[in-house]
Amino acid sequence: xxxxxxxxxxxxxxxxxxxxxxxxxxxxxxxxxxxxxxxxxxxxxxxxxxxxxxxxxxxxxxxxxxxxxxxxxxxxxxxxxxxxxxxxxxxxxxxxxxxxxxxxxxxxxxxxxxxxxxxxxxxxxxxxxxxxxxxxxxxxxxxxxxxxxxxxxxxxxxxxxxxxxxxxxxxxxxxxxxxxxxxxxxxxxxxxxxxxxxxxxxxxxxxxxxxxxxxxxxxxxxxxxxxxxxxxxxxxxxxxxxxxxxxxxxxxxxxxxxxxxxxxxxxxxxxxxxxxxxxxxxxxxxxxxxxxxxxxxxxxxxxxxxxxxxxxxxxxxxxxxxxxxxxxxxxxxxxxxxxxxxxxxxxxxxxxxxxxxxxxxxxxxxxxxxxxxxxxxxxxxxxxxxxxxxxxxxxxxxxxxxxxxxxxxxxxxxxxxxxxxxxxxxxxxxxxxxxxxxxxxxxxxxxxxxxxxxxxxxxxxxxxxxxxxxxxxxxxxxxxxxxxxxxxxxxxxxxxxxxxxxxxxxxxxxxxxxxxxxxxxxxxxxxxxxxxxxxxxxxxxxxxxxxxxxxxxxxxxxxxxxxxxxxxxxxxxxxxxxxxxx
Numbered sequence: 146x147x148x149x150x151x152x153x154x155x156x157x158x159x160x161x162x163x164x165x166x167x168x169x170x171x172x173x174x175x176x177x178x179x180x181x182x183x184x185x186x187x188x189x190x191x192x193x194x195x196x197x198x199x200x201x202x203x204x205x206x207x208x209x210x211x212x213x214x215x216x217x218x219x220x221x222x223x224x225x226x227x228x229x230x231x232x233x234x235x236x237x238x239x240x241x242x243x244x245x246x247x248x249x250x251x252x253x254x255x256x257x258x259x260x261x262x263x264x265x266x267x268x269x270x271x272x273x274x275x276x277x278x279x280x281x282x283x284x285x286x287x288x289x290x291x292x293x294x295x296x297x298x299x300x301x302x303x304x305x306x307x308x309x310x311x312x313x314x315x316x317x318x319x320x321x322x323x324x325x326x327x328x329x330x331x332x333x334x335x336x337x338x339x340x341x342x343x344x345x346x347x348x349x350x351x352x353x354x355x356x357x358x359x360x361x362x363x364x365x366x367x368x369x370x371x372x373x374x375x376x377x378x379x380x381x382x383x384x385x386x387x388x389x390x391x392x393x394x395x396x397x398x399x400x401x402x403x404x405x406x407x408x409x410x411x412x413x414x415x416x417x418x419x420x421x422x423x424x425x426x427x428x429x430x431x432x433x434x435x436x437x438x439x440x441x442x443x444x445x446x447x448x449x450x451x452x453x454x455x456x457x458x459x460x461x462x463x464x465x466x467x468x469x470x471x472x473x474x475x476x477x478x479x480x481x482x483x484x485x486x487x488x489x490x491x492x493x494x495x496x497x498x499x500x501x502x503x504x505x506x507x508x509x510x511x512x513x514x515x516x517x518x519x520x521x522x523x524x525x526x527x528x529x530x531x532x533x534x535x536x537x538x539x540x541x542x543x544x545x546x547x548x549x550x551x552x553x554x555x556x557x558x559x560x561x562x563x564x565x566x567x568x569x570x571x572x573x574x575x576x577x578x579x580x581x582x583x584x585x586x587x588x589x590x591x592x593x594x595x596x597x598x599x600x601x602x603x604x605x606x607x608x609x610x611x612x613x614x615x616x617x618x619x620x621x622x623x624x625x626x627x628x629x630x631x632x633x634x635x636x637x638x639x640x641x642x643x644x645x646x647x648x649x650x651x652x653x654x655x656x657x658x659x660x661x662x663x664x665x666x667x668x669x670x671x672x673x674x675x676x677x678x679x680x681x682x683x684x685x686x687x688x689x690x691x692x693x694x695x696x697x698x699x700x701x702x703x704x705x706x707x708x709x710x711x712x713x714x715x716x717x718x719x720x721x722x723x724x725x726x727x
Contacts (some may be wrong), residue, residue: 224351284402294395313402326359338387416440578621606706611694648696
């Protein structure tokens with residue numbers, strides 16, 4: 146099992162975390178805030194892991210939205226502060242402590258009934274810095290404070306271990322501006338002898354280490370990333386690591402607390418939030434096709450997509466309605482592969498709903514998607530729309546487990562019109578059935594008691610002469626096409642039944658199981674062509690059967706002509722593309 150596997154300490158730690166019940170960070174429900182998955186670069190058999198080593202083309206399988214935090218993705222050689230905290234919480238390691246203990250600054254109570262503090266803090270309640278210089282700064286809204294290396298602007302001393310904990314009010318973030326920096330480093334290699342560490346992600350995790358030179362003309366800015374610790378930041382200065390290296394000038398830094406406009410993550414559909422110049426202001430930069438202050442509007446001329454190759458929340462007009470009931474991303478389920486691309490969304494729970502998070506500028510819209518329902522299952526896919534309060538709800542699409550085992554296109558943009566006029570060399574979507582007693586005939590003209598009957602258009606029509614079969618015998622037309630796109634349709638045709646007793650004309654529809662139902666039936670008669678218009682609601686596996694049934698009269702006939710099967714309800718003929726009115 147372990148053949149040809151290169152073991153590192155971090156590998157054992159990683160697998161121990163799995164044994165204790167922990168999962169990968171990249172399968173978190175909020176991963177889209179921090180990373181992007183490149184599904185097309187992942188080996189099919191490794192789609193559930195998509196680690197960098199599982200790329201088939203040596204391209205990245207994961208990309209961070211905040212690329213400067215890439216160092217946090219490297220394999221650890223020990224449990225992280227937050228790993229230990231989660232394990233303590235899940236396994237209730239402090240459940241038997243005899244006294245109540247409060248751990249501040251994101252510390253937690255460990256199995257010894259003591260506070261385990263983030264690196265850089267100490268004390269009974271994690272309220273003290275663990276260093277020989279620095280301090281705790283509590284900033285008011287808009288307040289700025291200067292932080293300098295000890296002795297600035299003169300050289301700092303060796304063996305310093307400074308810690309600054311900066312705290313701001315709730316709904317605030319902290320901005321760090323480095324005006325000047327001159328800290329000892331290797332001349333040719335990017336190796337710090339001493340460094341200033343800025344923990345702008347989580348104070349219990351490592352931060353970005355800075356060294357070398359930075360002039361006043363090229364200031365550096367750091368903003369605390371938006372998370373549960375957005376209003377707390379830690380800075381550490383270390384000159385103990387290489388105490389044989391000469392000290393340099395140090396650093397000049399300003400920290401500021403400001404009310405964040407981006408902290409509520411207001412930009413939708415994958416838009417990027419940029420803090421404004423004033424408190425609680427922001428600006429969203431949107432993906433193509435989206436506009437509005439929060440990227441919440443789809444422009445009238447835009448075509449927007451929600452591709453499963455891109456996680457929900459990034460360039461997507463849909464979101465999960467309930468985080469506890471989710472769709473899962475996969476590339477194969479019981480042999481079913483993605484219809485397009487590499488992956489698809491599958492139902493993970495009993496129910497899951499995707500809801501649009503955008504406003505559509507005034508224009509008719511067409512919705513298209515592919516779906517698969519396992520044959521014989523009780524699964525249902527339903528598309529409906531309504532107002533935010535849901536007092537109005539209109540279903541425009543519904544499919545169930547009668548669907549055969551294949552991908553089906555919900556053709557909300559389908560424009561195909563099928564016809565049959567029985568003219569020679571014309572393309573007819575109908576064919577004679579083998580499950581009847583005799584066939585329909587095709588001719589140019591037919592005599593009746595009122596004269597000669599001609600085709601509605603052209604020269605030919607089809608007819609059923611009752612003399613060809615006994616009373617009750619059937620002649621049936623059915624459709625040639627076996628996989629109609631699943632949309633509402635209207636079937637129209639002309640018919641003529643020339644005398645009483647000629648029999649019946651019936652239209653039935655059937656599904657993938659062969660179950661059929663009567664949707665139209667006539668036995669009236671007259672000397673002229675009449676028009677039938679039949680609404681056929683969207684149904685997977687649709688089959689159409691036109692049955693002529695011989696009556697008691699053996700000298701008369703039923704005639705039909707000019708069949709048209711078009712998208713939409715009867716009487717709703719649109720130019721160009723058709724879709725449900727969303």
